[in-house]
Structure formats: structure tokens, C-alpha cells
Amino acid sequence: MFGRTKSRRLFNDHFLTVVLTVAALTCSCSRAREGRSQETRIPVIGVATYGAHPILDVIADAFKAGLRARGYEDGKSARILWKSVEGDVNLASAVARSLVESNANVIVSITTPVSQAVARVARGKVPIVFCGVTDPIGAGLVSSWENTPGSGITGTSDRWPYAEQLDLIKAIVPKARRVGFPYNAGEANSRYALEQILPLAAARGFEIVPAVVTSMADVRRAAESLADRGVDAIYVSSDNTVMAGFEAVLKVAHQRKIPVIVGESANVERGGLATYSVDYRRLGDATADLVVRVLKGEDPGRIPVVTFHGEQLYLNEEAARRMGVSLSPQLRAKAFKIYGAPAASREHP
């Protein structure tokens, strides 16, 4: 209050004006851009995503490539509005709204909470194609895998080939009885995975030994506790927390000679032993296919939710050596891809 210069007072007094002007200007820029895209009448594809994540990035690249392959190139024959909540699910509604207001012709929503917020804001206004939702029925997005006409929403699910993956444990470690399952109980997809796995495992004579993590910092401890409890194998699902600290699981697995079966090919490349994998590139491509069908006027409610079955076997030779297991010739013959030595960064002292 005391001794302020006039200019500073002026600046301070006009702080709100400055903020609002900046906001207004940014709006007007975007508005001007949209005006152009409407004149040329190219479709606007809005994408609401969760943020940077190895699997989500693979999906995103495949999605863009899939659109290009079907004649929708960003900036030429279509406009892709890519918006991210950057890990904060409380922003999802605002992101969804900004896409509706940008006159998107279709909205692609990636991950479960983002899809729910998009469905809440945009259902009935703009067709929605969700992507990477493990359990779309439990998430309240669709009422059945077959979908219902008029629902205005369809999508792709990354429901994993759990049965094939459990059979793989049997094939690699025939004696296996106790299977460790580290997961974050706070992740809807992991919870769903566990529910699916328990009966399948019981049918195969496995006992699932769960180990709960709440953050990346717990992963190593969880893996060690599983080793201490004498598991014959560790099975890692699509859990984002465990995947973030996956190297800690590998380190324990190498020390204690426990095979680690993963759920997805990128993690075999990263040092996991083996998997039957959903190919996330195909997931992204299938999402692009749905978007194009919706843009061409198909009713999303008449398109069943797309799921995948694991046809592709991935193995990692180096992981087998370090985890003290041998891969049979039959298994090798079936493999779609065998990774050799992992990257140098995976070396543990």
C-alpha cells in the first residue's frame, strides 16, 4: 500500500483485465482457426486422452496412422483436435466440453475415467468412440458388448486374453502352482483383470497370490514379498502402477529366478519373459476404423465393442536366461517374435 509507484499500481489494478484479455485472445485465435476448417468442411476429430504413457502413446501413433491410411490426414482431409487431461481426471469434463464446443464430428476418448466424463458431457450431442477401456460395461459406457442402437457410443476394449496367458505359464513352468499377481487395487482395469483371472486360474490348478501396491515406490517391495511367499511365477497385468515400476519386478525376478509373464508385447521387449498379447497397434488401428465408420454416418450404437484375442506369442530369450527357465522348441516355433538381449539400461548390477 505504501510508496507504490503509479505504474505499479496501474499494473496491479489491471491484473484482472490482463488475465481476461489473454483468455479472450486465445479464444479468438482458436475460433478463427475453426472458422476456416468449417468453410472447407473437413471433419473434426476430437481426441480426449489421459496423458503420456508408453501404451497410450503406442495406441495414439497407430490411431493417427490408421486415420491416414483411410484417407483422413490431419491438417488436410481432417482436423484432429488432440487434448489431454495430463493425468488429472478432474479436468476431463472441461476437456470434453472444449471438444464439443469445437464442433468435433466425433470424439475419441482414451481410458476409463476420461471416457466416462466424455460420455457425461457429449452423449447425445456428438458420437463417441472410446478406446482402451478394459471393462466398458462396468464403467457404464455400454450396456452390452453387442451395444444397443441409439446409444451414440461404441469403442475398442483392451480386454486381455487372460486364458491364453495363464496357459502360457503352464507351458513354460509345468510345475507352477502359486502365481504372484502384483497390482494396484485402485485401478479399475486391474481389479477387472483379477476378477477375470481368479476363476480361470482355479480351473488350471493355480493359486493366485495377490500383492497390492499403491504407488510405484511399492513395486519392489511387493515383488520381494511374492518371492518370499514362494511363488513359482509372477503374472503382471495391465496395471499402470506396476508397469511404471516394472524394472523393480524384473530385478527381483532375476535375483530369485522367478519367471515373469506379462500381458502385453511391449513389456516382453522391456524384459518380461513371455505373453500372448493384445497388439496395441491393432487397437489404435481398430479405433481409427470405428471413427471412419462413424464419420461416414454409421450409427455407433449399431457397432459392437471391438475386442481382441491373443494370437501373437512373444518371448524374450535374454529374460529366460536371467530368470533361469528354458523355452521349449515347440514354444519357440509358435512365437510371433522372440526378443534377444534386452537394452543395456536393463542391466542390473
Place this chain on the structure above:
Amino acid sequence: MADLLLAILGVLDSGVMQGLVFAGLALSVVISLLVLDFPDLSIEGTFPLGAAVAAVLLTSGEPPVVALVAAGVAGACGGLLTGAVHVRFGMSKLLSGICTAAIFYTLNMWIMGGRGNLPVLDVGSYFTWAEALDASLKQRWYSSLNAFFHPASILAGLLVVILLKGASDFLLGSELGVVLRGIGQNEVAVRQRGRRTGVYKVVGLALSNAYAGIAGAVAAQYQGFSDVNMGIGVLVLGLAGVILGQELFARLGISLASPQATTLAALVGVTLHQVILAAALRAGTPPTSLRLLAGVSLVAVMALRRRRRALTFSW
């Protein structure tokens, strides 16, 4: 020009709506941090707690008002825990909040039936009637306009916020509020005047977390889901709003020397913060720069703040 106006209206509508949804968080931070001088991290657990309680009640067919009240009560229980641990066992302020947030992370999943996420999509929510009204308003008055504003929804949100603000103004202006404020400024002095400061602290934290719980319930109904991870970052969200509002009021020369002004500043701040975010989203900034923008805008405010003498509150 008309398009630009409509775009600005859309941004304001979206930002104000988000601001009203998170208003409870700002009031919660006012009570815990500004009044009690207690940096309370437990709202990262009680915000999703309120969402979880509301989601479970709504999906089992309870009316939205019951869900909101129950979420407030649940949040208050979370605050009681933080306060009890802090007062009874002498655990530090930060640590007791961290403990509560951690405990409720698990409890929230139990409440949602062992799941981390519960949809609130096809059940009647607090906003259902307002949205229906908005839809019919649009149909009748401006269906030809490419406009996005939701006056009924905003009124519905405003109604909750007015009730919350009224309650907090009344409580903070009462003797309870004066004692809480006293504890925040000089706990020893209050104790020497024969007040049991421990009990008051617990009550204050329960109140603060009740607001966080109600905010969670509103957010779940507005966003269409309750997710166990939705608590991450809400303290920062509330705090940013409170600071922004105070800064703004100080700059506009509005006195903050009353509970009414302080809570109003917090509400204006959280709304302004959300409007900035909505404008940034609408403007089509690259998808990875949103947080950068939000962070820079807050740093700018804080940097300006240093040039002023410290703000004082005295009521």
C-alpha cells in the same frame, strides 16, 4: 464477431461451472489453511471419499440431496480422524493429513465395493433436472445458435455454493470461528484463555473436510464418475483458487477483513483459475502444455504477490 462472443461465453460457462463444482475445495482450504493454519492433506482422501459415498448412494437409488449430505458427513469423519491423530498422538500436521489420505484411499475402494471406479452416468443426479431444463431452454430460445451455455446447471451449482458459503460465513463469524482463527494465529494464547484448543482443532478439521466431501459428491455427479484417483492434486487446486482470489481482491482494493470477503475471494479465485484452464483448453494449446500454462499463470500471480506487503486478516 458473434462467433467470438459465443466462444467466450462457452469458455466462461465451462469455467464457471467447473469453478462451482470445485468451490467446496476452496472453502475447505480457507478453513484449514487460512483460519486454522493447518495445511491439511487429508482432503486428497476426503474429496474422493465424498465422491465414492455419493456414487454408491446414487446408484442404489437414494436422492441426490441425501448423497450430498452423506458425503459431507463422511468427509467430516475423515477430518475427525486427522484431527484426532494430530491432537491425541501429537503427529505433525502434514503427516496426520497424509495418513488420513492414505487410509481413505483403501477405504474409498471398499466403499465402492472393491472397485477403483464407479460410474454415475445413468442414474439421476443433482444436475439431472437442471440439465433437462437447459436442454428445453436451448430448444425453445436458441436452438439455431451454436451456443453452449447452461444457465440452469450454473444456477443449480450456485445454489449449493451459496448454501456452503452461507454456512461457512456463519460458522466463521461465530464464536467458534473466532476461536479457530485465534488458534491459527497463536495457539498458546488461546489455550491460556482456558479454551481446549485440541477439541476446536478437531471440529475445524471436520468442518473443512466436510466441505471437501461435499465437493467430491458434486464433482462425481457433474463428471459422471467416482474414481479413487480423483483426489490427486485437489489440495493444489483449492489452494491455487484461494491464493488467486486473495491476490485479486487485494489488487482491486477489496478488504479481506471479514469471513464473507475471504470466502468470496476464494470462490472467485477458484472460478477464475478454472476459467483460465477452460480458455487454455479451448484455445487448442498443444496437449502437453496445459499444465505448463496453468503453472506459469500461478507463478506469475505469486511473483506479483511478493511486491506487496503481506496480507493480513483480522476479524
